Amino acid sequence: MKTQNQFQLFKERRFLPYFFVQFFGALNDNIFKNALLTLIAFGAFNQETRELLTNLGALLFILPFFLFSALAGQLADKYKKAHIIRYIKFVEILIMGCATIAFWHHQLALLFVILFFMGSHSAFFAPVKYSILPQYLERDELVGGNGLVEMGTFVAILLGTILGILLIRIHTSTLFISIAIMLTAVLGFMTSLWIPNQKTISNPDLKINWEPFSQTWYVLKRAASQRTIFLTILGISWFWFFGSVIITQLYNYNQDILHGNEAVMILMISILSIGIGLGSLSCEKLSRHKVEIGLVPFGSIGLTLITIDLSFAHGLYPEQVINVSTFLSHWEGWHILIDLFFFGIFGGLYSVPLYVLLQSRTEEKERSQMIAANSVLNALFMVVASLFSIALLTLGLSIPQLFLVIGFCNLAVTMYLYKLLPEFLMRFIAWLLINCIYRVKITGIENIPEEGPAIITCNHVSLVDPIVVMASCHRPIRFVMDHQIFKIPLLKFVFQTAGCIPVASEKENPEIKERAFALVKEALDRGELIGLFPEGSLTSNGNIQQFRKGLERILNNNPVPVVPMAVQGLWGSFFSRRYGKAMLHWPRQFLFSKIGLQITKPIPPEEFNLEELKNITQNLRGDWE
CATH class of the missing domain: 3.40.1130.10 (Glycerol-3-phosphate (1)-acyltransferase)
Known part of the structure; x- marks a missing residue:
């Protein structure tokens, strides 16, 4: 039965267990990843080493999306998606078991290897995550459903960040981190058993190509042959390039520019996540349950202005480590939080309509493969984002200067994309007119x-x-x-x-x-x-x-x-x-x-x-x- 608003989906078995599966997956990713990044940020490393290790960690987590997405898309189209989700969630338990051993023995190199495997787990989950929604939801529910998914993802990021940072800083960190990641993995697997099986398979006759590079090239060519889909994927990929530069640098921005402690970092991530959640949830009301691509230019314009403003918002802070009270005693602290909140709002308005457009305009038999093509390009853009950040920071740019550069890059790239696909700007003008x-x-x-x-x-x-x-x-x-x-x-x-x-x-x-x-x-x-x-x-x-x-x-x-x-x-x-x-x-x-x-x-x-x-x-x- 079609729902009247997005929150009614929480009463439906066709959505609720899926929501919690993706929630626990994102939560575990971020508990583990933030625990590792906190070890680096507050470890006995100099600034250059911290920046190098932080960007290396981002690179290792993203690389599997580029390597395995094409195969994951084929599997999701050929077999029942609910079954694939259960297999993926079971493998997550095994990976987290290895992570527990690495934390207990303080093996940083092994933790980086496990970070790669967690990225691989997420790479296999991504095509199923987005392609399964149109099979369970009505067309008019897709905007609300995707908004809830994005909201849940960033609530999970918020909780994962808080838990990852706090647990790793506790003296008995190995025990609490181990319990957290294992319990979350088990909960994810248990909820996956509750997901209803689909009555149909998207493309049961599909022949699997196990060779990753040729299949990756094939799905990219197939996506490129469909202009609107390909430009939509490019828009999403640029968002991940842009967002990756900002979010990855927040840790070192807090440590080296603001001189903030863990609580300041948690506060910034919390405000950013709340903003993204609210922006994602507001898409359903602003679009009247329909695919409204006019929100995309609105989001991109806002992201540009906020990022440029953020580059000037840091002010001057003392050299000693500051707490939340000191951070908020300066106007610059409130300025940064306001920017991060609206960065999240505009990010949600930008990304949710693009994901719904990708889901709604792809054919059922190859939807997972097109979403896999999206994952491949997302991964490529995020890898380049890491290299881009490393290069500019190595050349001597400060992190605020990096924010300024990426803000103007966002302006140039989005203007070019809207020139290629002016339908986005037309819908934006029309949306402004009637709203x-x-x-x-x-x-x-x-x-x-x-x-x-x-x-x-x-x-x-x-x-x-x-x-x-x-x-x-x-x-x-x-x-x-x-x-x-x-x-x-x-x-x-x-x-x-x-x-x-x-x-x-x-x-x-x-x-x-x-x-x-x-x-x-x-x-x-x-x-x-x-x-x-x-x-x-x-x-x-x-x-x-x-x-x-x-x-x-x-x-x-x-x-x-x-x-x-x-x-x-x-x-x-x-x-x-x-x-x-x-x-x-x-x-x-x-x-x-x-x-x-x-x-x-x-x-x-x-x-x-x-x-x-x-x-x-x-x-x-x-x-x-």
């Missing part, structure tokens, strides 16, 4: 088909009608619009990016008209949504005008369902003609003005009648113009 300029009350959004071709019709009140409709719908809509409106400078970018189709009358330009009908037919043949304003032009008096017959011609060529809708509240806006030409009169609506979008059930093509469509649209709009 910041207007407050939109949407009724009947479930009437828009989840897949397949259909024609969306709407009354035409203002120049932003298509943007409001596109931003409210989770599927891309290609609107057919007057070629003069299509050319308006401030809106042309949005219309072009959204794939809108300019049209002219027979008298104005017959070539543009015929080309528009040809493009509409091609789009419907591909199963896309076409948006039409049957009135043909903006209303000049607020009333719904006569509907033109072009829609009938389209339906004769492509008999598809017609979904009527109506916008409300835009008559009299800056973009309407109530007070003269649109966008050339003084605005009489202000920020957060309330508007509406009413959507009713699709009309089957065999029941379509143009006059009846006008009556339906009139009734949908009602008296609210």
Whole structure:
């Protein structure tokens, strides 16, 4: 049964045990990893050695993702994912048994080897972790489910960081660390037994290629052949490059720049994790349960600004070690915590929509392999991030200067990615319009088909009608619009990016008209949504005008369902003609003005009648113009 909000998923067996499996896995990773990093940070090493060992540890944990992800993706597509999870969780118990021995005998070299094996464990888990969700959750639950997973992951990171740091600093650390990592591994295995088995296997006939390099090359080529998927993977990978540089350096930033003790480190990680959790959870509400890629540019802009600000936030601290009280007695301490909190918020807003987009746009039979391709590139980017950090620090840059450099790098890279895939920026502009300029009350959004071709019709009140409709719908809509409106400078970018189709009358330009009908037919043949304003032009008096017959011609060529809708509240806006030409009169609506979008059930093509469509649209709009 579909849930109404993400927290109801905790009542469902199809989600709850999976959530705890990934939670305990992330918790154990971070207890172990942070215990090791704390040994390095507070051990008898000089600053250069600490920085080298810290980045070496990050490299060893990430390297298995590059080596084993392609194989893991094949296994997850060929066999039942629940069974694979149980095998992985059992192996985790064995790895943690070896880690216990290494802690007891204080074998730092062996701990680094075990860190590699924990990375290998996580590499095999990652494709299953993300590809299993679409099999258990409804499409409208994916944003909320992924938000909870990301929240749980970073709560686990927070707890793992606290436990890893504190337990390793206790005098009898070997006992408590051993109990913590073994108990967590056992709990992860026990909860994996509760995960329900899927009824189907994604690709049971898949032939396993055990040679890692050729298979890795294959999944990368396969991902690269699908433009949107590949650019989505690049966006996620860059996020991990960017985040890896920041988070990995926090330990040495605290030790060498702030001179903070373990409690200060725990406080910073806690604030960062809380921010990521809140940002991830807010995605469902901000996106209205849909895949809203418009949140991605919002997140990336915020990450850039926050990182640049963080590079100047450290101030001057005394050379002696400081505690939390001293840290918070300076404005710089609060400044750093605020930056880390919002870094987390924007990170959640950036990453969750990208993961949902990757899950929803990949085919079931190869979803795990595409997620494996994502893991490979994530690993590659994070390895390069470690080398990048080592190189810049070796050249003499301080950690705050490294933050500044990576902040400007994030600005340049994200601008380039959005140039390659401008749909992200278009959705961002549309999202800002209906969330910041207007407050939109949407009724009947479930009437828009989840897949397949259909024609969306709407009354035409203002120049932003298509943007409001596109931003409210989770599927891309290609609107057919007057070629003069299509050319308006401030809106042309949005219309072009959204794939809108300019049209002219027979008298104005017959070539543009015929080309528009040809493009509409091609789009419907591909199963896309076409948006039409049957009135043909903006209303000049607020009333719904006569509907033109072009829609009938389209339906004769492509008999598809017609979904009527109506916008409300835009008559009299800056973009309407109530007070003269649109966008050339003084605005009489202000920020957060309330508007509406009413959507009713699709009309089957065999029941379509143009006059009846006008009556339906009139009734949908009602008296609210």
